Amino acid sequence: MIEQDGAGLRGDGAGTTASGMSGLHWHGLSRRRFIRGLALLPTAVGGSFVLGACSEPQRRWRDGRALLALSVAQAQTLEAVARAALPAGGGFPDVDEAQVVRRFDEELSFVSESIRGDLQAALGVLEYVPSLYGHFGRFSALGGDAQRAVLDALCGSRVELLRAIGSNVRILVQFFYFAHPATWAATGYDGPFGHLPERLSEQRRWYAERTGASA
Amino acid sequence: MSTLLGSHTEARRAGRIVQGHELTESQAIEAEVCVIGSGCGGATVARQLAMAGHDVVVLERGGYYPESSFDQREINMNAKLSADRSMRASADGGTLLLSGQNVGGASVHYWADSYRTPEDRLQLWAERYGVEGHDLARLTPAWDELTGTLNVHPATEDYHNRMNQLLRSGAQQLGWEGHAVPQARKGCVKSGHCMQGCVYRAKQSQLVTHIPQAIDHGARVYADVEAAELLRERGQVRALRARVIDRARNQPSGVELTVRARAFVLAAGGYYSAPFLLRQGLQKQLPMLGRNFGMNPTAMVHGLYDEDIVLWRNIPAAFGVEQFRLARYDAAGAYVEGGYLLMANQIQPGLLGSMMPLMGDALGEWMAQMPRIGGTIAWIDDPADELGELQLARDGTPKVVYPYGPKTQAILRDTIRKQAQLQFAVGARRLLVAGADALQLDSTADLPKIDRLPIRAGGLFMAAPHPSGGCIMGRSARDSVTGPSHRVHGFDNLFVADSSVFPTPVSVDPSFTIMAFSYVAAEHIRQML
Numbered sequence: 001m002i003e004q005d006g007a008g009l010r011g012d013g014a015g016t017t018a019s020g021m022s023g024l025h026w027h028g029l030s031r032r033r034f035i036r037g038l039a040l041l042p043t044a045v046g047g048s049f050v051l052g053a054c055s056e057p058q059r060r061w062r063d064g065r066a067l068l069a070l071s072v073a074q075a076q077t078l079e080a081v082a083r084a085a086l087p088a089g090g091g092f093p094d095v096d097e098a099q100v101v102r103r104f105d106e107e108l109s110f111v112s113e114s115i116r117g118d119l120q121a122a123l124g125v126l127e128y129v130p131s132l133y134g135h136f137g138r139f140s141a142l143g144g145d146a147q148r149a150v151l152d153a154l155c156g157s158r159v160e161l162l163r164a165i166g167s168n169v170r171i172l173v174q175f176f177y178f179a180h181p182a183t184w185a186a187t188g189y190d191g192p193f194g195h196l197p198e199r200l201s202e203q204r205r206w207y208a209e210r211t212g213a214s215a
Numbered sequence: 216m217s218t219l220l221g222s223h224t225e226a227r228r229a230g231r232i233v234q235g236h237e238l239t240e241s242q243a244i245e246a247e248v249c250v251i252g253s254g255c256g257g258a259t260v261a262r263q264l265a266m267a268g269h270d271v272v273v274l275e276r277g278g279y280y281p282e283s284s285f286d287q288r289e290i291n292m293n294a295k296l297s298a299d300r301s302m303r304a305s306a307d308g309g310t311l312l313l314s315g316q317n318v319g320g321a322s323v324h325y326w327a328d329s330y331r332t333p334e335d336r337l338q339l340w341a342e343r344y345g346v347e348g349h350d351l352a353r354l355t356p357a358w359d360e361l362t363g364t365l366n367v368h369p370a371t372e373d374y375h376n377r378m379n380q381l382l383r384s385g386a387q388q389l390g391w392e393g394h395a396v397p398q399a400r401k402g403c404v405k406s407g408h409c410m411q412g413c414v415y416r417a418k419q420s421q422l423v424t425h426i427p428q429a430i431d432h433g434a435r436v437y438a439d440v441e442a443a444e445l446l447r448e449r450g451q452v453r454a455l456r457a458r459v460i461d462r463a464r465n466q467p468s469g470v471e472l473t474v475r476a477r478a479f480v481l482a483a484g485g486y487y488s489a490p491f492l493l494r495q496g497l498q499k500q501l502p503m504l505g506r507n508f509g510m511n512p513t514a515m516v517h518g519l520y521d522e523d524i525v526l527w528r529n530i531p532a533a534f535g536v537e538q539f540r541l542a543r544y545d546a547a548g549a550y551v552e553g554g555y556l557l558m559a560n561q562i563q564p565g566l567l568g569s570m571m572p573l574m575g576d577a578l579g580e581w582m583a584q585m586p587r588i589g590g591t592i593a594w595i596d597d598p599a600d601e602l603g604e605l606q607l608a609r610d611g612t613p614k615v616v617y618p619y620g621p622k623t624q625a626i627l628r629d630t631i632r633k634q635a636q637l638q639f640a641v642g643a644r645r646l647l648v649a650g651a652d653a654l655q656l657d658s659t660a661d662l663p664k665i666d667r668l669p670i671r672a673g674g675l676f677m678a679a680p681h682p683s684g685g686c687i688m689g690r691s692a693r694d695s696v697t698g699p700s701h702r703v704h705g706f707d708n709l710f711v712a713d714s715s716v717f718p719t720p721v722s723v724d725p726s727f728t729i730m731a732f733s734y735v736a737a738e739h740i741r742q743m744l
């Protein structure tokens with residue numbers, strides 16, 4: 001198993017991302033078992049992108065609006081991470097209500113190419129990584145407990161790259177969720193101090209227009 | 216119509232902010248001095264030179280967001296004020312790199328802690344690195360003036376929120392030295408939205424101080440304009456090519472500016488200045504370019520209390536524990552303790568939620584008690600022999616390679632231990648180390664667990680708000696990028712004025728050091744004009 005073999009994989013390409021993902025650099029080739037365990041990963045990631053590109057030309061999300069940065073496949077993986085990582089019940093709103101996937105797509109639309117590429121790749125790896133931890137099936141198809149176990153394993157991995165993938169996707173999902181006003185009542189947050197109206201930036205307006213948000 | 220000459224003459228009479236949407240045609244601009252970046256470094260240089268009567272143009276990659284555009288919402292304001300929406304991380308993916316990208320730079324979302332550089336650090340820089348002409352005698356007049364301009368004063372009692380009171384009381388119980396933190400504020404209403412930009416103009420960021428002062432003295436500030444290429448002839452920069460950014464798309468609009476000036480000042484900030492020079496192909500000429508990079512990684516410990524803490528109101532850092540600012544080593548050189556500043560944390564719900572290493576219901580249980588969540592944070596003084604390097608990513612943006620060496624790890628472990636010790640001393644019921652291992656501590660009996668916590672990139676949830684180095688100051692091109700006059704080695708008229716000239720981190724929050732260094736830089740620039 002990869003954990004026994006220690007850190008052997010690191011992101012060495014862009015290195016500028018919330019995941020340090022692109023340009024996978026296989027470090028320490030002598031670690032044969034490690035390599036064997038992960039050998040299918042790049043193919044799987046590539047495959048998911050090809051699949052995404054062919055089968056989802058419109059890239060529309062479930063809310064009926066276009067996705068600008070994520071493919072539908074990536075959005076589904078992200079949604080699965082969000083459902084696994086975020087609280088359900090206890091007065092906390094659903095992932096849809098807190099618009100986690102939508103906001104992730106929006107934020108990713110405006111960052112540097114290297115960051116966007118790395119996070120897209122991270123979602124691709126996440127979707128296919130469960131087999132490394134003994135789970136059969138893609139991440140988005142697993143049950144909640146299995147998903148959480150995979151996320152925990154990733155975040156605690158001794159492999160730098162896997163840690164980065166797990167932690168960064170989770171951190172962003174949790175940021176977008178708890179920053180959304182729909183979650184505030186459940187946390188006891190009394191809202192922004194001045195109770196000011198939301199003031200949308202040019203970029204927010206542009207994104208809304210391009211993705212077909214209703215006014 | 217705005218012909219080049221017309222807008223130039225007009226702007227000379229009255230300074231102003233020109234925004235990207237006003238720049239519809241490519242054009243040339245002339246000035247005596249062109250400053251790249253409008254943060255603490257750039258805005259201060261611009262103000263000093265403009266007030267001395269020089270014709271200054273400032274180029275700023277980010278947008279101009281006046282207070283009327285602020286709405287105190289975390290993600291909205293992060294998108295307006297922060298570079299790459301705070302989603303850039305170190306090459307190992309483990310540390311989020313925080314900096315500003317707007318008129319005023321990081322000061323618009325900073326905490327306003329305004330420390331003078333400790334004398335021991337200035338001495339180290341002078342003796343080991345050859346940073347001459349930046350001693351206490353030289354910098355003190357600048358700080359004295361800045362203290363007035365930015366209304367810097369120690370946080371008074373009513374600005375200590377509950378977490379700061381607890382921090383102070385814990386420090387007293389444990390015998391740790393600490394003080395009220397000097398703050399750059401005027402009429403603060405305690406909103407707690409420093410990191411979302413201050414709607415009330417109370418936080419004395421560059422946006423409400425040096426930028427308007429520079430403009431009052433004729434400076435022209437071009438927002439949404441990214442410096443791209445230095446057009447040079449031997450050791451002279453003749454002009455600068457810049458591209459206008461379409462703010463709505465955050466992409467180049469196709470319009471270009473060519474700025475001709477007698478002096479060029481690079482003040483793009485600790486994450487961007489060295490990469491800018493790397494993109495000019497200067498690495499061979501300046502082998503130290505990108506080196507000695509520090510970033511004050513932060514480690515946090517969250518605490519659950521029996522009383523309401525309300526971490527998100529009042530000012531962030533009213534009290535600071537300074538006992539551990541410098542790392543201590545024993546006679547044999549082994550690390551003993553310290554190497555960080557310890558503060559109360561202040562984060563709004565999005566950031567707090569993101570730094571919680573829990574999932575599902577466990578996460579919900581903590582977040583449902585948010586008013587009772589307190590916490591501490593420490594920024595470590597990166598050890599000088601374990602600094603990182605700034606390189607270029609494939610798209611030309613900064614790539615931070617940071618080693619997290621053994622001393623750095625020891626410092627991080629020590630600060631987590633001390634943060635836990637202090638929080639238990641002041642009544643925390645349970646602690647949670649912000650890190651992927653989700654270490655929870657229920658009492659002091661659990662403290663030894665910290666000794667077994669793996670410390671590694673991506674293990675702790677860390678952010679790095681204080682970049683330094685990459686264009687360090689020193690004696691010659693062999694050991695540095697700039698000389699003590701802030702001039703880039705090998706150039707007559709290219710200067711650097713931001714935290715990238717610091718040979719090591721400052722050991723306290725850096726903004727006041729950056730500004731005082733900019734005073735010195737401005738004097739040297741004036742001498743060559």
Ligand SMILES: Cc1cc2nc3c(=O)[nH]c(=O)nc-3n(C[C@H](O)[C@H](O)[C@H](O)COP(=O)(O)OP(=O)(O)OC[C@H]3O[C@@H](n4cnc5c(N)ncnc54)[C@H](O)[C@@H]3O)c2cc1C
Pocket residue numbers: 251252253254255256257274275276277313314315316317318319320321322324325326327328329330410440441442443482483484485487491679680681682712713714715724725726727729
């Ligand atoms: C959350 C947070 C809290 C902080 N709190 C404190 C605090 O309490 N006290 C303290 O002392 N420090 C604090 N800091 C750090 C402090 O804010 C910064 O160190 C300081 O403001 C940096 O100033 P600077 O001029 O070096 O760079 P910046 O403020 O980063 O300014 C550089 C500017 O250059 C622009 N730029 C970059 N590239 C280009 C280009 N090619 N063309 C044109 N423009 C360009 C950027 O958009 C940016 O606006 C904090 C930082 C953060 C992130």
